[in-house]
Amino acid sequence: MPKPHQGPAESDPAIRVRALEAILTEKGLIDPKALDALVDTYEAKVGPRNGAKVVAKAWVDPAYKQRLLSDATAAIKEFGFSGLQGEDMVVVENTPDVHNLVVCTLCSCYPWPTLGLPPVWYKSAPYRARAVSDPRGVLKEFGTELPETVEVRTWDTTAELRYLVLPERPAGTESMTEEQLADLVTRDSMIGVTKAKAP
C-alpha cells in the first residue's frame, strides 16, 4: 500500500490541477489551448444527442437496426461517432419481455462517442453496488416500474467493451419523423434506467 497523499496539497483539488497544468505547460508537454478544446468538445459537442440519433434511426429503419444489433461499432460509425471509449460497442435491445440496464461496477466505463461523459450517479457507489444486486429497486428510484414478467438483464461494462441500450419505441409515435423521435430518446433510456419519453 503506497503512502496516502497527505498535507494541505490534498485539500484543494483545484489548486492541485492548476499546479500540474502550469508545470507541464512550462515544460512544453501540453498546450492549454488544446485543453480548452477538449473541455469544449465534451461539454458542447459530444453527448447523448449522438446516441439518440442512432436509436431513432434504428426505430425507423429495420435494416439499420439489424446492422446495429449485429455490429454496433460499425453501425454507429456510419454517423461518424467513434473513437475514445467507443472502440468496441454492443447494443442491447429492450423488448416487451426484456429490459436491459448498463452499469460499470468497477468504475465508470461508458460509451463516450454516443453518450458523452457519464453523470455522477452512474459513477457513484450506490448505483454500482445495486445495479447488479437489486436492479428493480434501482429502476424504481428512477421511476421505472416493470411488471414481474419482464426479465431484467444487467450488463457490466468493461474497459474494452461498452454497452448502449436500444429502448423500445414508444406507442403512438407512428407518424413521427426520425428527428422528432430522437427527441424522445433520453440519456437515461440508453443507460436503461428509464424508458424513452412518451410523445
Place this chain on the structure above:
Amino acid sequence: MNGIHDLGGMHGLGPVVPEQNEPVFHEPWEGRAFALFASTFVFAGYTVDEFRHAIEKIPPAHYLESSYYEHWMFAFEEALMKRGFVTREELDARIAQLKSGGP
C-alpha cells in the same frame, strides 16, 4: 486486484441520487483534470490498465470520500511521476506557490 473499487453487490451504500440538469463538469477544475488526463495519456504513454491499477491503489477511505476526478488526479500524477515528467517536490512547491498568490 480486490479492493474497495469492486463495488458490485455491496450493501449499505444508500439510494441512487440522480441530479437534475447535471452539468458535464461541476467545477472548472474537473474539466481541466479531464483534459489534462486526455492530453498526458498521449505523450506519457500510459495504458488504461496502468491507470486502473493506480486507481485501485487509492487507500479505501480516500477512495470513498474523494470525488471521481480526484481519483483520476491520483492516478495520472502517479503515472507522470513514475516516468519523471514531474516530481512530487515540483508539484508540492508549485501548489505552495499558488496558495501564496504566486503564478
